[in-house]
Amino acid sequence: MRQRDEKWLSSSGTAVLGRYSGKYVAVREKRIVAASSTMKGLYRKLDELNPGMVLITKVEKPALLVYVEFH
Amino acid sequence: MSSFTREWVRQRTRTGIVYRPTVDLLFREGTGYNLYSFIVDSGADISLAPRQLAQRLGVEWVTGTRVRLSGISPRPECSVDGRVHTVHAIVPELAHELKLSICFAEGDAPYLVGREGFFDKFKVTLDKTRQRTVFAPAL
Numbered sequence: 001m002r003q004r005d006e007k008w009l010s011s012s013g014t015a016v017l018g019r020y021s022g023k024y025v026a027v028r029e030k031r032i033v034a035a036s037s038t039m040k041g042l043y044r045k046l047d048e049l050n051p052g053m054v055l056i057t058k059v060e061k062p063a064l065l066v067y068v069e070f071h
Numbered sequence: 072m073s074s075f076t077r078e079w080v081r082q083r084t085r086t087g088i089v090y091r092p093t094v095d096l097l098f099r100e101g102t103g104y105n106l107y108s109f110i111v112d113s114g115a116d117i118s119l120a121p122r123q124l125a126q127r128l129g130v131e132w133v134t135g136t137r138v139r140l141s142g143i144s145p146r147p148e149c150s151v152d153g154r155v156h157t158v159h160a161i162v163p164e165l166a167h168e169l170k171l172s173i174c175f176a177e178g179d180a181p182y183l184v185g186r187e188g189f190f191d192k193f194k195v196t197l198d199k200t201r202q203r204t205v206f207a208p209a210l
């Protein structure tokens with residue numbers, strides 16, 4: 001289920017990826033069941049919907065990723 | 072413990088499409104389990120996740136080791152607060168439980184899996200030519 005969902009998200013068109021750009025999303029059975037710009041918001045929606053086990057990921061903004069440094 | 076392979080995930084950037092190595096990790100939360108897709112970051116000393124995941128796992132965020140996370144800008148207002156905790160995660164392909172050091176950060180943090188606790192357990196081969204990652208048990 002989860003590999004199908006991840007593959008589906010990865011192969012989604014730029015319209016889908018653009019719509020959720022920078023957001024945290026929850027995917028289940030090839031469908032985005034909840035999305036939010038914050039994890040707090042995503043958890044709130046998931047708690048309301050209670051969809052069962054989901055795949056949670058962040059659709060990164062259209063930028064290249066670099067590392068951060070800890071102090 | 073056997074090995075497994077994951078295809079890289081496609082992501083759009085302003086410079087075109089990039090493919091990123093990811094791995095799914097399963098976490099036990101208060102009311103059940105959820106899967107999280109982490110980017111495999113061999114350059115990261117430890118893993119990174121948003122603060123809210125710590126709360127979801129029942130971890131008291133403030134009790135962790137305090138760190139500041141900064142990027143390229145040295146300005147203090149450009150850094151964010153984080154706490155490092157060791158938590159349990161499951162690699163679902165192998166039903167294998169790991170102890171991972173994760174920095175749970177304030178703000179808009181990505182999900183990154185770094186070396187500590189993960190690369191000790193797996194020999195990770197990032198195969199860019201085939202856009203896939205092979206995870207083999209470390210000897």
